[in-house]
Amino acid sequence: ARTFYGATLAVVMLVLTIYTLRELPYNQPVYSAGNDPTIVDVEAIQFGWKMSETEFKVDEPIEFHVTSTDVTHGFGIYDSELNLIAQTQAMPDYTNKVYITFDKPGTYEVLCLEYCGLAHHLMIGKIEVT
Ligand code: CUA
Secondary structure (H helix, E strand, C coil): HHHHHHHHHHHHHHHHHHHHHHHHHHCCCCCCCCCCCCCEEEEEEECCEECCCCEECCCEEEEEEECCCCCEEEEEEEECCCEEEEEEEEEEECEEEEEEECCCCEEEEEEEEECCCHHHHHHHEEEEEC
């Protein structure tokens, strides 16, 4: 009986592990760099996003250059159905690049993915794609 429980537990853990990995934002689809992308500078600051541009076209290749002026934040782009479609860390003294091409029009939200202080939840940016 002990072997049976052990085997069952192993299977359950394997399934849970695979399920969890599926859900991790790091496993989101990879967007490749387009030719001549629009460069968008993104600065995270407690508690908001400074973006050099927030209006884009469908199929426009975009390269976000993401940094922070204070602490580490998480830069996450969500579509209107709240799917996380791109993400990277916003860190002081580093610039992380995210490539994305929006394939449908709509309003997208930029949310902070890393707890960065009392008003972390207020770090909401808007992106309009037409
Ligand atoms: Cu910025 Cu959480």
